Amino acid sequence: MPTSRSLTCPRCQGTMEAGYTIDVGYGTKAVPKWVAGEPQKSIWTGLKLSGKDQLDVSTYRCRRCGYLESYA
Template sequence: MTCTGCGAQEFDEGFLEDGGESSRGYTRWIEGPLQRGIFGGARTMGKPRREVRAFRCRQCGHLELYAGDYV
């Protein structure tokens, strides 16, 4: 993996925390444009979800995010 910010190749893996109400403690990517429901929350019913993996460049701090089918 190469940093798109500075070209370095050393990363630390981490994750993005979701601290919202009823959160599961991690962030997910949801396919499609944001659509809001009647109370202003995101409409996600029936949309594919992907776990987000985050890697921080040791050189410049840039975050590289990947959404995929991870186990």
């Protein structure tokens, strides 16, 4: 994940600002997660995640052109 220093947009060279996107589910809101490997379906929970590392995803947005760049 980038440091707190000012980031430059790779497309237009504008200033990037830190933020986040949200995953909205039935009655829940959460920061998206990144999980290694291919998704495996689960009848009960939608996806099998037991024992898998999950990393929060941070997203940066260019103030000039709106480009989004995400990091886990």
